[in-house]
Amino acid sequence: MPSHKLDLSGLKCPLPVLRTRKALKGLAPGARLEVICTDPLAAIDVPHLIGETGDHIEILKQDAESIHFLIEKR
Structure with missing residues (x-):
């Protein structure tokens, strides 16, 4: 399945969750999103x-x- 990476290092709440939500909306079911947060x-x-x-x-x-995080879009 396609895999995407989202490096959110240095961002503080609520930006990591907002950007993760936005990235997930653009993915097809079955795609994976790797998210890195600090x-x-x-x-x-x-x-x-x-x-x-x-x-x-x-x-x-x-x-x-x-x-x-490794997130699978469903």
């Missing part, structure tokens, strides 16, 4: 967004510097 609130906000949109988070990886 805002700690993204660990809460992005999964909440995915719960609203009905898409699926395949991978959520968090380290000291960043949070990585």
